[in-house]
Amino acid sequence: MTTSGLTFSPEIEARLDAAARLCSQQGATLTPLRREVLGLVLASDQPIGAYALLDHLRRSRATAAPPTVYRALEFLLERGFVHKVERLNAFIGCPSATDHAGHDHPHAVQFLICTCCGRVTETEDEGIASAIARAAERAGFRHTRATVEIEGVCRACAG
Amino acid sequence: MTTSGLTFSPEIEARLDAAARLCSQQGATLTPLRREVLGLVLASDQPIGAYALLDHLRRSRATAAPPTVYRALEFLLERGFVHKVERLNAFIGCPSATDHAGHDHPHAVQFLICTCCGRVTETEDEGIASAIARAAERAGFRHTRATVEIEGVCRACAG
DNA sequence: CCGAAGCGCGTTACACTATAACATTGTGGA
DNA sequence: TCCACAATGTTATAGTGTAACGCGCTTCGG
Known part of the structure; x- marks a missing residue:
């Protein structure tokens, strides 16, 4: 295994690709780190907390720290790829964000x-x-x- | 000053009295600590965080610790005297809880x-x-x- | 080519929010 | 008296989130 980062299921990879396309349309970049965090959120069938994401992230990035994941989440939240569930302090993937492209008004x-x-x-x-x-x-x-x-x-x- | 606890404005004291009556109707007690925490929440014109409450509380109770205020808040939340604003991690007084007595369904x-x-x-x-x-x-x-x-x-x- | 500027990320340290667990005190009833 | 319970004290720790600084890289104008 010399591949960088994680690999997800084909369905999730397809959604990650769609997200990457949306990003580049907006002049933004879905970097490997952001892609990995988004993939982890999408792969979770329940809302997932920032520190749980961090634990997963460290399997491929041993030095990851809280800002690593929070910055990625900030990026993903701004673009609507993920949402925060306030009552749970946890994050979920937005199904519609990667389905139908670029609905501009949130x-x-x-x-x-x-x-x-x-x-x-x-x-x-x-x-x-x-x-x-x-x-x-x-x-x-x-x-x-x-x-x-x-x-x-x-x-x-x-x- | 040998009085225990803080004293609030007459309006707030009246609401505290009303809350105390509601509590005793339910077989509960609005203890001095709980009364003081509720008064502090009501006296704030903005949502107030647990640790800000703790700072205020320490003026009259030097040894107050986080559980002191969180337990009082738990009591007040259960009875609807205060609400938590999730997005702010802060608490506000409920205007209706002490106005019209005992609406049972929240x-x-x-x-x-x-x-x-x-x-x-x-x-x-x-x-x-x-x-x-x-x-x-x-x-x-x-x-x-x-x-x-x-x-x-x-x-x-x-x- | 060089230097400035901006982005993305690493890294350290810390602030803020919340709860677990056990001890203590006081009160009322069997 | 002894027990049970409610309320609070006390200590420690868990969980969530951000500030601040630095570094490498790209880009772009000079």
Whole structure:
């Protein structure tokens, strides 16, 4: 094994390639480090914390430190490739960011956090988004973004 | 000064008294420590962090440590006297908890976070709550509570 | 060719947030 | 009296996040 970095499943590699294309369209670079961090987030079926990412990262980059992963995450967050789940202090990959290219305005997203299995799914519910917009306007509040994190039990766990 | 603890404004003292009454109705006790922590949260015009609370607390209780304030906050959170703003890792007093007594089911609340002045106001918007309930049901998700934190610029800051 | 400027990352150190675990105190009841 | 429990004290540590400085590399104008 002389390859640099990790290799992920074909599905994830395809999404990483798509992310790389989006980056270069924007004049940014999905460097090997950023690609690896994004791959690790995508490969996790649950939200993953920064220090868990760091542990994984160190398998291929022994000297990685907190700023290593936080800087990569900052880059990925800015571009919408990953999201942060505030209640969990953890990160998830954004399914839509690499699917349909370059939706410029950051769609309002919501998270469904299953307290049973720990998985988090993302939705883009227009009803919630517009209800928030109306409530903000009614309060004279010029809103820029909203964090919506819904806790409960997912369909699979509820049986 | 031989009084124990701090003293707050008459408005806040009145709310503290109301909270104490609610506690005793529930068989709980708003101890001097808990009362003081709640008073400090209510006296802050912005969300206040646990360690800022700890600093204030130490003026009257020199030996206070992190668990001191976190345990008081846990008690106050459980009863809805304070809320945590996840994006800020900080706490705010709940205006409605001490106003109208004993609404048993925890109303869905939302926060409007002004990125300009740092103040956070609380709303109880039925439109947002029902939109969340609909979206969750559509996803087969049995939701128990939702965190809604809306960032933007408040009316006062926007001018 | 040279030097400045900017990006990406390494590296060290530290700040901030939160909890575990055990000890102590006081109160009320069997 | 002894026990049980609630509340807090106390010590230590875990978990999350950032500041600050330096270095190598590329690019680009002079």
